[in-house]
Amino acid sequence: xxxxxxxxxxxxxxxxxxxxxxxxxxxxxxxxxxxxxxxxxxxxxxxxxxxxxxxxxxxxxxxxxxxxxxxxxxxxxxxxxxxxxxxxxxxxxxxxxxxxxxxxxxxxxxxxxxxxxxxxxxxxxxxxxxxxxxxxxxxxxxxxxxxxxxxxxxxxxxxxxxxxxxxxxxxxxxxxxxxxxxxxxxxxxxxxxxxxxxxxxxxxxxxxxxxxxxxxxxxxxxxxxxxxxxxxxxxxxxxxxxxxxxxxxxxxxxxxxxxxxxxxxxxxxxxxxxxxxxxxxxxxxxxxxxxxxxxxxxxxxxxxxxxxxxxxxxxxxxxxxxxxxxxxxxxxxxxxxxxxxxxxxxxxxxxxxxxxxxxxxxxxxxxxxxxxxxxxxxxxxxxxxxxxxxxxxxxxxxxxxxxxxxxxxxxxxxxxxxxxxxxxxxxxxxxxxxxxxxxxxxxxx
Numbered sequence: 001x002x003x004x005x006x007x008x009x010x011x012x013x014x015x016x017x018x019x020x021x022x023x024x025x026x027x028x029x030x031x032x033x034x035x036x037x038x039x040x041x042x043x044x045x046x047x048x049x050x051x052x053x054x055x056x057x058x059x060x061x062x063x064x065x066x067x068x069x070x071x072x073x074x075x076x077x078x079x080x081x082x083x084x085x086x087x088x089x090x091x092x093x094x095x096x097x098x099x100x101x102x103x104x105x106x107x108x109x110x111x112x113x114x115x116x117x118x119x120x121x122x123x124x125x126x127x128x129x130x131x132x133x134x135x136x137x138x139x140x141x142x143x144x145x146x147x148x149x150x151x152x153x154x155x156x157x158x159x160x161x162x163x164x165x166x167x168x169x170x171x172x173x174x175x176x177x178x179x180x181x182x183x184x185x186x187x188x189x190x191x192x193x194x195x196x197x198x199x200x201x202x203x204x205x206x207x208x209x210x211x212x213x214x215x216x217x218x219x220x221x222x223x224x225x226x227x228x229x230x231x232x233x234x235x236x237x238x239x240x241x242x243x244x245x246x247x248x249x250x251x252x253x254x255x256x257x258x259x260x261x262x263x264x265x266x267x268x269x270x271x272x273x274x275x276x277x278x279x280x281x282x283x284x285x286x287x288x289x290x291x292x293x294x295x296x297x298x299x300x301x302x303x304x305x306x307x308x309x310x311x312x313x314x315x316x317x318x319x320x321x322x323x324x325x326x327x328x329x330x331x332x333x334x335x336x337x338x339x340x341x342x343x344x345x346x347x348x349x350x351x352x353x354x355x356x357x358x359x360x361x362x363x364x365x366x367x368x369x370x371x372x373x374x375x376x377x378x379x380x381x382x383x384x385x386x387x388x389x390x391x392x393x394x395x396x397x398x399x400x401x402x403x404x405x406x407x408x409x410x411x412x413x414x415x416x417x418x419x420x421x422x423x424x425x426x427x428x429x430x431x432x433x434x435x436x437x438x439x440x441x442x443x444x445x
Contacts, residue, residue, distance in 0.1 A: 246433070
């Protein structure tokens with residue numbers, strides 16, 4: 001082989017030095033980029049049902065307790081669960097040691113921030129026959145949110161699909177899960193009017209098997225009434241934590257009753273005695289029992305019935321005997337306008353036998369309005385403890401009419417004052433959330 005020429009020898013000796021210098025320059029550039037990344041806030045992209053959204057850093061990284069709420073029961077026209085979560089966010093806002101994150105479904109995916117609270121909306125289809133609720137089952141997105149936010153505890157507020165989705169998403173995180181038992185599914189099935197006795201019994205038992213299965217995924221099951229706690233205890237479900245719910249005493253107040261004549265005129269309501277229900281028009285609310293019973297109440301007292309809300313059973317309810325005398329008002333999104341409506345009534349009626357608590361009934365008590373309730377569910381506890389109303393046996397239209405007529409013969413303002421006093425004493429939201437967050441600390445402790 002011919003020896004290398006002098007020029008090639010020089011080039012061969014220089015090439016390793018050139019390669020080494022380029023490697024040094026590349027390493028220096030990578031190091032500079034790494035340092036720049038550390039200085040800039042993380043803006044990872046999260047894919048929410050096909051929509052890419054930038055992930056901002058946690059709002060309060062130094063908070064000693066961060067709670068992540070996940071529920072499908074959060075929409076523009078939903079009631080109790082939405083109110084509970086929004087009040088929780090308001091409680092967290094001025095407390096720098098706390099942080100709050102929500103994952104809820106929506107018509108479009110988005111992320112919105114408020115003081116101390118962040119809401120992730122994941123686009124989901126509407127659930128058939130359960131408007132306005134939507135599906136929430138994007139395991140990958142929920143897992144990424146959990147990894148990014150690193151909550152101290154995850155609270156699940158839905159009975160179906162969501163518990164399993166969250167359990168899969170959080171399985172390797174070690175974060176404790178709690179289930180807030182907002183919907184009493186076995187009671188809804190066993191009282192469904194469209195099923196015969198055998199089907200109701202089978203469905204009831206299967207539903208309890210399902211509830212027991214979900215509860216075993218959780219560190220605790222939270223309930224808002226003794227009624228529900230007793231139901232779970234009878235079925236052998238352990239680690240049940242009783243926490244009450246609350247009411248905005250500044251918004252729902254008897255002071256609004258001073259404007260009741262103007263409020264009634266604005267909504268074209270009659271001037272005489274008035275009873276009211278506000279909520280979702282669904283069969284499990286037993287509004288058909290109320291509508292069918294009310295002609296007798298009106299005959300004896302002159303009191304008209306007002307139903308405020310909307311839902312999947314609206315057309316069915318409007319076809320009930322006696323519905324032609326009912327005053328129908330649409331769902332009221334404005335909470336202040338709703339508080340005005342409630343304060344304009346003389347009596348609030350809660351006919352739903354499967355309510356796990358009854359926020360709407362508590363809002364009526366705080367407004368100085370007595371409550372007539374069915375004797376099943378969480379609402380009778382509020383009526384009994386406040387002494388501001390009466391109850392009637394489930395499904396008994398005659399007893400409903402008798403109790404309503406008897407209440408209209410009593411001193412309703414005095415009963416209402418008793419209800420307001422009870423709400424102030426037991427259900428102010430700040431005191432309620434003090435207890436709830438103390439329960440969270442015990443669960444993660």
